[in-house]
Structures are given as C-alpha cells and as structure tokens.
Amino acid sequence: MASRRLLRAASAGDIDAVDALIREGADPGFQDRKGTTPLMLACEHGHVDVVRSLLAAGAPWNELDNEGHCAGEYASAGGHAELTDALIDHAVSAEMVLGAVSRARPREADLTYLSQPVRYDGDDKLLDTENDAVMMDWEAPLMRIHAQVMCAGKGDTLNVGFGMGIIDGYVVNENETRSHTIIEAHPDVHAHMLRRGWDAKRGVRVEFGRWQEVLDRIIRENESLPDGEKRLFDGVNFDTYGEDYDDLREFHALLPKIMRPGGVYTYFNGLAPDNIFFHTVYCRLAQAELASLGFDTKFDVVDIDTRDPEIWRGVKRRYWWGDKYFLPTCTLTGAAGSE
Template sequence: MDKGEQLCEAARNGDGGKVKALIDSGAEVSYFDSDGLTPLMHAAKLGHANVVKILLEDGAPWNALSPSNLSAGDFAMDSGHQEAFEVLLNAGIQAELILGTIARTAKKNGDSTGDYLDDRVSFSEDKLMDSNSKAVMMAWEKPLMEAHAKAVCSGGGHILNIGFGMGLVDTAIQQYAPVTHTIVEAHPEVYKRMLQTGWGKKGNVKIIFGRWQDVLSELEHYDGIFFDTYGEYYEDLREFHQHLPKLLKPGGIYSFFNGLCGGNAFFHVVYCHLVSLELENLGYSTQLIPLPVKNCLGEDVWEGVRQKYWHLDTYYLPVCQPLQDSE
C-alpha cells in the first residue's frame, strides 16, 4: 500500500498521529484514491474533526471535488458531523477571503460583462437566453423575485433595481407602488424590449441605460435596492457593496440574487457566510431566509438550456440593512 492509500486509511480511522507521521514522511495530502476521494473527504465523511484540522494545516485542498461533485464540506454536512463541518467552513471562508478561488474570477481573464453586453439574446415565455444557450434569467425564479421585491419594498419610498432581465422583480416591485422605481439595465436588446413593452411610460419608473459602474453619478438615495446582474462575478458584487453607504438610506433594505456557487451546497454555504461577513464589515446585517425551490425545478425546466446554474433544493434570500437599524 503506497503512502497515499495509507493516508486515506489513517484518515478513515481517525488516527491523527499516523496521519501527521505519514505527511511528515512525504505522503501527499491532495491524494485521490480509487474512489476519487481525498484523505480530507474520508476524515470529513466520518466526522474526524481532529484529522480534518491536521490535513488542512498541512495544505489539504478544502475545495477539492469528488467525481460526484462533492467536497469534504459536503460530506461532513450530509453526514451531520457538525464539528468537522465548522472546521471546513472556517477554512473555506478564510481561504476565500484571501484567495477567492471559487466564485471570483481575475479581471485579467477578460471582461465577461462586455462579452455578454455585445451578445445577442433571445426572449421566450419562460426564459431569457444568450447566444450560447446559457440562461440569463428563467421563469422559475418568479417566486424568488416576488420575495425579493417584498423585502426591498417593505419600507415603501424610492426603489432601485440593478438588472432588468425578464422584468420579474420589476413587475413585482410595481405591485407595491413605490414613489419612484429606478431601473438600471445595460444590455441594448433588453433595454429596447423594455421600451417596447411600455416600461418607459410608467409614471413612477426611471430607466437608466448603461453598466451600473458607469452610471453611479446618476443614482440617488433609495429606501430599497435590489442587485441582479448577469455576466459579472463576485468581485463585481463586492464592488457594488462598497457603494451601498452612499446609495441606501438609513433604515433601507438591500437584497441581491443569491446565486453564489449555486452548483455546490457547501461552496454556497461558504459564500453565504463570506458575503454576510463582508457586508458586516461595511456596517450591514444580513438575514438569510430559506426558500424551498426543489418543487419548481424539474428536469423539464432546463430543457434547451446549455447548463444549469442552480442545483440546490433551498434558496437563501438575503435581507440586508444598516446594523444600527437592526439592533
């Protein structure tokens, strides 16, 4: 048995001393066995929190994935091993704060927002698609958008939405009859369709065409703000959050489409905690409201879509407000 197999066996047995000795003798902490599992996954699956700590301290990748797209955190979470789960969660949060390896993409890799804005899009009754058959927005999100609208409109007044898409959240916002309803939309075809369908004629609606980064000077102060852009990354969301203190009134409510790492349950939990932590550092509390979505996501929903952008049974709707308002 080679050292990698020995390390996996020691991890399964919860033998921290042997795990450490094997690592010191050159065993590879990122080793995958014949089942596609790492020593960290084995330790997490069986709840050996002490071994999980040892492996992480010696550089075991917390975000490695098994053939079934599960990480060590998923194994701990699914098996109900709370201590091992929390160790992995903290490791993931710390790693993402420093490196941002999962949901952040370096700007040097190209401006995908620009790519999307130059792309042709197609509208149908239940989806908005780009030219590569990737879904920009889909009708299954309607109940989520209605919940977001209810949250950001809870105080009435002046509402801002970044990203029109299919108009699901804006249609819901209109039901609350805000004093003003400002919509920022950057895609020329979506903007054209907005005008064709009468959004520019609504008395309380102001449409601003352009990327939110380019039209900040045209924005005012709002009682409720919703953010849902396509073709951007976590870094763009973080950048928008830096502007919240100037955009959101005291007592206001902010929310955003929480599609962060929607393909993996544990990564999603990591990013829910990460964004909450970063918003707290900016002076905002974040409540994550669980909404079940499993029943509205049958396989037929994704027919004609190149890849699913959501794989989870629960959606966590963020409701953010200034910390002094929540105390």
C-alpha cells in the same frame, strides 16, 4: 508513496502518522483514482484533529471527488454535523482572505455575455446564444418577495438587471415607492425595455450601462451634491448574469456609498445552487462580508418546486435543483458612506 500513506492515515484517524507524513512532504491535497482526498476521508470518519492538521497544512476545502462531492458533504454524510460547521467556518475565513487579496488586484471585466445577442423565447424565457437561460418565469414567485423586501421602506429603489422585468413589474404594480431606478447593461434587453415603454413609466428611471460604470458615475456626482440632493437608495436588488462572486463582492463594497442608513438590500441568491455545502459557504461569506460593510443579514427559507420538466424545455442547462431558496434581507445599520 507518502501521499498514499497519508490517505490511509487520514482515514484511520492516526494523527501522529498524518503529522509525520506532512512533515516528510506528503501532499495534503493528494487525490486517488476516485478523486478522494485525505481531508474527505478524515471528514467521513469524523477525525477532528486530523481535519484540523490537514487544513492547517493547506488541504483544499473545496476539492471535488470524481462524483462531484466535496469534503463538507463527506462530513455530513458521515453524520458529523460539528465537523461540517467547522469546515464551513474554515472555508468562509479562507475565502475572506482570498477576497482581500483579489480586491487588491485590478480585475479585467468579462464582457463575453454582454457582447453577444440574447432573445426572448415566448413570455417565459430569456436565452443567451448558447440557449442558457438568462432568466425564466418560474422565478416569478421569488421575484415577488424580492420586490417586497426592496420596497419595504416605500422609498427610492434600485434594481440592477432587468432581464424579463419580472421584479420591476412587481415593484411598479404591487408596491409603493418614491422612485424606481433600473440599471441594465445588455443592448438587446435595453431595446426590449424601450419597446415596452419602461423609460416612460411614471417614477421609473432607466440607466443603460453596466452597474460598474453607472454607480461609479452616481457616486462621483453625489460627491459634489449637498446631502439632501444626493442620489441615495432605500431599497436595492441585485440580479445580473454572466458575473461571479467577485463581481457581487465588488457591488457590495459600493452599497454603503449609495444607500441610506436603515435601507434594505437583497440579491438573487443563486451561487452554487447545486451543492448545498458550497451554497452555505457563499451565504455565510456574503453575510460576513456584508457585516463588515455595516449590514445585518438574515436568510428566510422559501419553498420552490422546479421539478416539472416542461419548465426546462428548450433550455440547455437546468440551473436549479433544490427545493429551498434562501432569501437574503440585508439591512444597512451602519452609517452611509462608511467603508
């Protein structure tokens, strides 16, 4: 069968056979019993021209074998760093095209998480109905530096997603700001905020609703206000739950409309945290898309340690395995209101 022969040719680096088999109709995304693809084998053995041919023929860069490994991991395990970089470049370009396509289509909001109750479990966890963690206090050191990043300009700050209010606590107690707005959509979290008096704190404004609706309103109201009175922010943090990269991308597209030039944006960088290759692709993708919106993005490496099993007691799924966190600092260098 042509697809099996393609596997062998890709592994051997026989570019002529690979090209001929693809022309004959062999499936470039074929997977054997172990889930291995021709792209994985070409990556493992460092056959650059075969990798290029397979990608051009539509081989998926993000397929996983039965053990959960992708082609990028085969390349780095084989010691082919340049190939890993080339795969990352390919993945970012492919995802940017897909992003442009998805932006053109209307998306339906997934309200599953927001329509079910959440509960605070002691002082260290916020859990959903499945006992999946919405927020945990091991993230506090990360929240502290996110707060420092968003408050660097000592101006008007916006945090999207209250959760346990850890970052908002750091903003209010350890940083100087002109004002601090918090957008929160979950009714149980909002009720908790009111019980804790967040709506009455000096300089704090609580906006109850999904950021999609709250920001839409702020942007519309701004349109009829003179420049000096528009509600714009100098520091923004984004950390929601139950949303995906398409939501983050949608949020990013709104930033130039709600931020002042020179303002700083940061987001909880937790996309695909258990696969360093996918995580890198997401970092680079966000960086490229933010660049097209006028942002200059850098990532600072922060050490974290989540090995203590006690941290995860009572939580259905451990969601963080690595010992490094890539803290994004995104500075708006383009003009506010630009696309």
